[in-house]
Amino acid sequence: MSAPEAQRSAPLRALRPSAKVLPEHARGHNRSLVLQNLYSGGLQSRADLARETGLTRVTISDLVSELIADGLVVETGQREEGRPGKPAILLDINRGGYRIIGIDLSDTGVFRGAVLDIDGGIVTRMEAETDGAEGDEVAHLAVQLVRDLVAAADLPILGIGIGSPGIVDLGGRVLSAPNLGWSDLALQSMVETATGLPVIVANDANAAALAEHSFGGAVGDFMLIRVGRGVGAGLILGGTPVFGSRFAAGELGHVVVGTDGGDLCVCGKHGCLETWLSVPRLRAGLAAAPDAAARDEVLRRAGERLGIALAPVVGALNLDEVVISGPVELLDGPLTQAAIETFRARTMAEFHGDLTVRMSDLGQDIVMRGAAAMVLSGRLGVS
Amino acid sequence: MSAPEAQRSAPLRALRPSAKVLPEHARGHNRSLVLQNLYSGGLQSRADLARETGLTRVTISDLVSELIADGLVVETGQREEGRPGKPAILLDINRGGYRIIGIDLSDTGVFRGAVLDIDGGIVTRMEAETDGAEGDEVAHLAVQLVRDLVAAADLPILGIGIGSPGIVDLGGRVLSAPNLGWSDLALQSMVETATGLPVIVANDANAAALAEHSFGGAVGDFMLIRVGRGVGAGLILGGTPVFGSRFAAGELGHVVVGTDGGDLCVCGKHGCLETWLSVPRLRAGLAAAPDAAARDEVLRRAGERLGIALAPVVGALNLDEVVISGPVELLDGPLTQAAIETFRARTMAEFHGDLTVRMSDLGQDIVMRGAAAMVLSGRLGVS
DNA sequence: CATGTTTGTTAGTAAAGCGTACGAACAAAC
DNA sequence: GTTTGTTCGTACGCTTTACTAACAAACATG
Secondary structure: OOOOOOOOOOOOOOOOOOOOOOHHHHHHHHHHHHHHHHHHHOOEOHHHHHHHHOOOHHHHHHHHHHHHHOOOEEEEEEOOOOOOOOOOEEEEEOOOOOEEEEEEOOOOOEEEEEEEEOOOOEEEEEEEEOOOOOHHHHHHHHHHHHHHHHHHOOOOEEEEEEEEOOEEOOOOOEEEEHHHOEEEEOHHHHHHHHHOOOEEEEEHHHHHHHHHHHOOOOOOOEEEEEEOOOEEEEEEEOOEEOOOOOOOOOOOOOOEOOOOOOOEOOOOOEOEHHHHHOHHHHHHHHHHOOOHHHHHHHHHHHHHHHHHHHHHHHHHHOOOEEEEEOOHHHHOOHHHHHHHHHHHHHOOHHHHOOOEEEEOOOHHHHHHHHHHHHHHHHHHOOO | OOHHHHHHOOOOOOOOOOOOOOHHHHHHHHHHHHHHHHHHHOOEOHHHHHHHHOOOHHHHHHHHHHHHHOOOEEEEEEOOOOOOOOOOEEEEEOOOOOEEEEEEOOOOOEEEEEEEEOOOOEEEEEEEEOOOOOHHHHHHHHHHHHHHHHHHOOOOEEEEEEEEOOEEOOOOOEEEEHHHOEEEEOHHHHHHHHHOOOEEEEEHHHHHHHHHHHOOOOOOOEEEEEEOOOEEEEEEEOOEEOOOOOOOOOOOOOOEOOOOOOOEOOOOOEOEHHHHHOHHHHHHHHHHOOOHHHHHHHHHHHHHHHHHHHHHHHHHHOOOEEEEEOOHHHHOOHHHHHHHHHHHHHOOHHHHOOOEEEEOOOHHHHHHHHHHHHHHHHHHOOO
């Protein structure tokens, strides 16, 4: 396959320019700009792209011919419009030309994977039970799942994205993932050598946030709260994921919430967010509740705690949106409602009143699709 | 196949390229790169710069000659070293060639301003009592202060930086500053037309954070908490200030902290961070305390609240550092100590244990110097 | 003094994007 | 049917940018 060139365009930051920028980097940026317009804007002609991007028709023609030669863009026929002038030749991303592998390692007991198309649609699913395996054993299980998916793909593969639990650095090393018994595991290079394909690994909550950004309705600055066995968060500010200085951004599960104690957590503290909000705790609370009103109260209390934890974060960051991902039957309804009310009671409407808090629509596939979004972003500069 | 390239490419590059990049933009970036190296690295030769930046000696020579023509860089003589080869001609930023005007509008009853040198040192101070004036009147007072400082400058002025209280948008409009009676005031363009010089306006806490970044010891991702009449914060992630979707990032003062009530705040809620931590409240609490132990307790309680508010923010962002700015006699000591202890008790050491919390060393001039840093960053790309 | 090193500059080349100009293809007006 | 005006995509030449290659100047060392 004529592999698309890796994009290495440097972000032009305002502060502390730390690396030189050459014209070819600008070229890569403009390539991504064209791809982005085609990806999100659908069918467009070269002239449309020129108007949209501000580049000249000549430059667009040059870029497009390069992208067509790389197999990333295709001509899809003429525009059917009764307009005067020469009819436009419509272009589109070669949506039927590539596949992406997306992997979700965050669930308990099972690894989930899929072959996805360029639009993040799922073509083929696969799963692998982990049966409580740990360490290298379970790592090989993950690699095998990737191998199976690669073999199942019907088209050239653009890349492999993996959402892993735990702390993941920028080079795709899982520094720490207690649930899987991993510490300092070079997952990215493992999978790369096993497949010969480009691989991107990130924390599952970060991947989920990217999914919401690319395929969900998230606009602007937002945080995605992922509620499962534990509680984690992914943050996207100005279109860019936030990883944190030690790659531990979003590790909210073991932050104590409130000043009135709380249940004992596995970490030894009392009142961690997880003790209120994790799925096992919620289910246990619901099971112990005698009637519907009591069950409602369990959910409302969890929502309150979420609202309490959100208030300082939203205050510090002035977010547009908070998206919650996890079991709908638990999270959607009283819990989310209570979170919103609590948040509103604890912040100033003038500053943060327009924050929206809602459930994600992406369901269980969110991490796999986020992993695919990582590939699209990393390889094509598209989201 | 270029797949291996992707391994080294940034895992998740900047998303959504939204504007074209031309070679001239890259040129500007490289100009800033040279300036940054000279600014922070001191005297260097052209060859040194070439080695440091990765650009060739030829390109560096070209950039430097342009910068010298612009008066931004000067040759300062030959290097005195017993090395073989042609002796190097040392270069430096033209530190004695320009001044910067820095303005602090955040204090109660007085506007502070200064003429500063390129290194952020204060050359001339000026103040203007506001005498409780509001709206346009006090705006003209600010403009007059700027005019006086411009007249007092002994060298060409690189630009004017202004740290204002309230919400400031990216175009230098003060959207809301209740203390000064401002709403939607186009402060930047006002001062620009009054002086004919480049002006940058930002929120005072953001300016202070930039000061700590440029002239203080802050490294990496950090938040600056500014305690005065109210409480505000400035945030710098990856070397870039965070402004928030409605330019209200850092507005932490009216976030409720804790779940055990608290004093009534001017905003109508109970237990806002300001009710514990603002300077007036702290002073009142100290005055009402019967003895030293009670005064200590007042400070410790305020510190606890700060720690409670910090925990979720640091958890979400995985910061390196939190810097506190304000009256030393109140903040340094039991208050900061209690904040650290509370924070540690509420987060997981594994993720956030290496966070440092400390007082700023920049004292009362922090906003003025931050305003100067804004000019350096905006005009030269230097910090 | 010859030799090797380092510095900074000159000359020529490749890449990227721009402006201008032009042929092709179409709709609308006559 | 012809003319006119519009739009699309491309060819050509120019400017900007940074690179490679080569070289003179200035110094230390043997």
